[in-house]
Amino acid sequence: MPPLTPPKSGDALFSSVERVNAELFTLTYGAIVRQLLTDLEEVEEVNKQLDQMGYNIGTRLVDEFLAKSNVSRCVDFKETADTIAKLGFKMFLGVTATVTNWDAEGTTCSFVLEDNPLVDFVELPDTCQGLQYCNVLSGVIRGALEMVSMKTEVTWVRDMLRGDDAYEMRVKLTKQVPEEYPYKDDD
Amino acid sequence: MIVCVAVVGHQNNPLYLQSFTEADDALKLHHVVHCSLDVIDERVNNPKRNAPTLNETFLGLLYPTENYKVYGYLTNTKVKFLMVTTDLDVKDADARNFFRKFHAAYVDAVSNPFHVPGKKIASRSFGARVSTIVKSFGSGTTV
Amino acid sequence: MGREVAGSCLDGVVMEMVSAYCGRFYAAKPELAAGRIEAIGFQVGHQLSERYTMDRPRFTDHLEAIKFICKDFWSELFKKQIDNLKTNHRGTFVLQDNCFPWLTHVSLDPSMESTDATESDPALLGDTAAQTTSMLLYFPCGIIRGALTNLGIPCAVSADMSNLPACSFVVRIKT
Numbered sequence: 001m002p003p004l005t006p007p008k009s010g011d012a013l014f015s016s017v018e019r020v021n022a023e024l025f026t027l028t029y030g031a032i033v034r035q036l037l038t039d040l041e042e043v044e045e046v047n048k049q050l051d052q053m054g055y056n057i058g059t060r061l062v063d064e065f066l067a068k069s070n071v072s073r074c075v076d077f078k079e080t081a082d083t084i085a086k087l088g089f090k091m092f093l094g095v096t097a098t099v100t101n102w103d104a105e106g107t108t109c110s111f112v113l114e115d116n117p118l119v120d121f122v123e124l125p126d127t128c129q130g131l132q133y134c135n136v137l138s139g140v141i142r143g144a145l146e147m148v149s150m151k152t153e154v155t156w157v158r159d160m161l162r163g164d165d166a167y168e169m170r171v172k173l174t175k176q177v178p179e180e181y182p183y184k185d186d187d
Numbered sequence: 188m189i190v191c192v193a194v195v196g197h198q199n200n201p202l203y204l205q206s207f208t209e210a211d212d213a214l215k216l217h218h219v220v221h222c223s224l225d226v227i228d229e230r231v232n233n234p235k236r237n238a239p240t241l242n243e244t245f246l247g248l249l250y251p252t253e254n255y256k257v258y259g260y261l262t263n264t265k266v267k268f269l270m271v272t273t274d275l276d277v278k279d280a281d282a283r284n285f286f287r288k289f290h291a292a293y294v295d296a297v298s299n300p301f302h303v304p305g306k307k308i309a310s311r312s313f314g315a316r317v318s319t320i321v322k323s324f325g326s327g328t329t330v
Numbered sequence: 331m332g333r334e335v336a337g338s339c340l341d342g343v344v345m346e347m348v349s350a351y352c353g354r355f356y357a358a359k360p361e362l363a364a365g366r367i368e369a370i371g372f373q374v375g376h377q378l379s380e381r382y383t384m385d386r387p388r389f390t391d392h393l394e395a396i397k398f399i400c401k402d403f404w405s406e407l408f409k410k411q412i413d414n415l416k417t418n419h420r421g422t423f424v425l426q427d428n429c430f431p432w433l434t435h436v437s438l439d440p441s442m443e444s445t446d447a448t449e450s451d452p453a454l455l456g457d458t459a460a461q462t463t464s465m466l467l468y469f470p471c472g473i474i475r476g477a478l479t480n481l482g483i484p485c486a487v488s489a490d491m492s493n494l495p496a497c498s499f500v501v502r503i504k505t
Contacts, residue, residue, distance in 0.1 A: 014336070017336045017337070017338070018336070018337040018338075019334040019335065019336055019337060020334060020335060020336075020337045020339075020340050020407075021332065021333075021334065021406055021407060022332065022333035022334050022335045023298075023332065023333070023378070023381065024340060024374070024378070024406075024407055025335045025339055025340045025343070027298060027300070027373075027374045027377050027378065028340065028343060028344060028347075028370070028374050029343050030298075030299075030300025030301075030373075031300055031370040031371075031373040031374050031377075032343060032347045032370055033300060034300045034301060034370075034373065035366055035369060035370045035373075039355065039366060040355075049350060049354075052350075052354075053343065053346035053347070053350060056342075056346055056349075057339075057342035057343065057345075057346055060338075060342065061338060061342065064338055091336060092335065092336040092338065092339050093335050093336070093339065094333070094334060094335055094336075117333060117335055120298075120333075121295055121296075121298035121299050121300075122299055122300060122301075123299050123301065123310050123311070123312060124301070125301045125309075128301075136343065197482070241387075241390075242387040242388040242389070242390060243387050243388075244386075244387065244388065261388065262380075262383070262384075262388070263379075263383035263386065263387075263388045263389060263481055264379065264380055264383065264480045264481060264482070265482055287385075290384060291384065294380050294381050294384055297377060297380055298377050298380070298381065300373070304376060304480075
């Protein structure tokens with residue numbers, strides 16, 4: 001059973017985790033993207049790899065999140081989305097996202113980020129306009145949600161690197177396995 | 188008024204050059220910038236005369252001509268910053284402050300993962316930021 | 331204090347980068363993977379040295395620059411300094427970190443041993459972990475080389491992890 005202590009606030013969560021210099025993180029990610037573009041040549045393939053990296057990271061971060069946040073299982077997709085936006089983003093990136101643009105069925109929503117530490121200093125060159133620079137983030141969301149039994153498709157609809165006014169990713173719930181616990185059987 | 192600024196790499200390769208004057212004296216300015224680079228090399232290679240300020244990034248007045256004064260700044264990474272002004276009376280603190288902001292803008296520009304070290308800085312936001320810094324130079328002190 | 335993010339974000343992208351290059355891209359060519367990981371570190375070190383030397387006078391000699399790497403630079407990156415600096419006074423410097431953060435994270439993180447290796451025997455698993463660790467170290471080696479190169483000191487950097495979790499970085503200055 002999850003502990004019955006109330007969930008921590010986003011700020012309390014962020015201050016409770018080990019933190020590192022954001023510049024090191026931002027520049028490291030940037031250097032990885034740059035190197036992938038050199039090695040893989042196809043921008044589409046770079047997008048895919050960034051998403052895959054994010055997915056793998058997401059599947060691990062969810063454990064750390066559940067362990068530190070005292071969040072018990074969320075009842076539905078809506079509650080899960082709110083938790084990720086308010087607590088998840090804050091705990092890991094130190095920023096909060098807004099959940100918005102819900103569809104009528106409550107299975108598709110948007111995460112909107114106005115402040116995104118991933119892109120500090122980044123300016124996309126004209127030669128890689130097809131690059132989804134922040135694909136690692138959408139991958140993380142997809143990976144993390146899959147670990148709590150929610151299969152999703154995540155796509156970028158707004159990107160400040162392309163001149164939009166915010167970052168917005170569209171998260172569509174495609175399949176939910178309701179009976180499964182967020183923990184694996186052998187835990 | 189600042190009429191020209193330049194960033195020059197450690198092999199005297201131009202990284203950024205921008206003039207801020209309507210007058211058609213680009214050639215003259217380039218010449219002034221060029222001569223100033225020689226002054227920097229000379230100072231760094233023969234440091235005795237400037238012993239107290241030996242390793243300070245701010246190099247002060249490099250090259251006074253009839254119409255211009257050129258100030259310089261040399262980073263730890265051997266990148267040279269130059270500023271050419273028509274002002275007769277430039278406060279030391281203003282010049283230092285200018286270079287600190289100019290250097291900070293440069294550091295952010297080369298932190299772009301797509302910037303290639305040693306290549307010219309193409310960033311639009313860098314250009315805009317430098318223009319702002321140039322326009323605010325000495326404001327409130329001398330008009 | 332500047333902006334911060336959770337350490338697990340940095341660990342995550344570094345681990346994923348290492349496993350992508352060693353597994354998905356260049357599984358059969360570890361020397362190629364090592365070169366790419368080092369190159370990524372080099373870019374980061376090059377950029378960081380520009381940032382962190384911004385408000386300081388120029389270094390007068392190699393030793394001063396190396397000391398900067400050991401103290402201020404390392405502190406910005408890892409919130410602590412290099413524990414021990416040795417030199418042979420002939421261009422070789424050994425920077426020892428008694429408990430290098432990225433190594434403790436790797437050994438604590440079981441998921442690094444990649445899911446498809448879980449069925450194999452423990453000895454093999456240990457092998458994989460050691461390999462991953464040695465590949466991972468090309469990243470900080472690249473950071474150090476990038477930083478020193480940008481400060482006008484061309485060099486080669488290698489890592490010695492024979493004494494985990496301590497790690498020594500050997501800097502050989504090219505003359």
